[in-house]
Amino acid sequence: MGGKCPHRSVKKRRYSHKTARRTKFLVKGDDMVYNELAKPEVERPSLPVDEDLPGMGQYYCLHCDRYFANVSVRDEHFKTKRHRKRVKQMLGPAPHTQLDAELAAGMGMPDNGPKLMAM
Numbered sequence: 001m002g003g004k005c006p007h008r009s010v011k012k013r014r015y016s017h018k019t020a021r022r023t024k025f026l027v028k029g030d031d032m033v034y035n036e037l038a039k040p041e042v043e044r045p046s047l048p049v050d051e052d053l054p055g056m057g058q059y060y061c062l063h064c065d066r067y068f069a070n071v072s073v074r075d076e077h078f079k080t081k082r083h084r085k086r087v088k089q090m091l092g093p094a095p096h097t098q099l100d101a102e103l104a105a106g107m108g109m110p111d112n113g114p115k116l117m118a119m
């Protein structure tokens with residue numbers, strides 16, 4: 001019951017379970033974030049104070065759809081590779097264009113199960 005499987009010595013998951021779940025359920029779709037970023041600053045809703053969120057929901061990374069406990073944590077996050085990658089991705093052409101094109105052409109992605117690596 002529980003514990004490690006004695007037969008498996010190789011770790012399959014690269015991320016913690018929490019991260020895997022977050023990417024699966026909590027993060028907005030790339031296209032949603034992209035649309036959000038495409039709006040002029042004034043049209044973005046100001047951050048509502050939410051006691052359930054870290055830092056009362058006041059420290060938010062729009063690109064990654066993540067909340068942070070305080071401004072220094074957020075600034076640290078802005079320096080991370082993951083965030084920069086995300087920003088780059090959002091500055092490029094609209095997300096999923098290639099995938100959309102392939103889907104439109106009837107070439108769906110092969111179902112390889114959930115992704116283990118972030119893009």
Ligand SMILES: [Zn+2]
Pocket residue numbers: 061062063064065077078082083084086
């Ligand atoms: Zn970010």
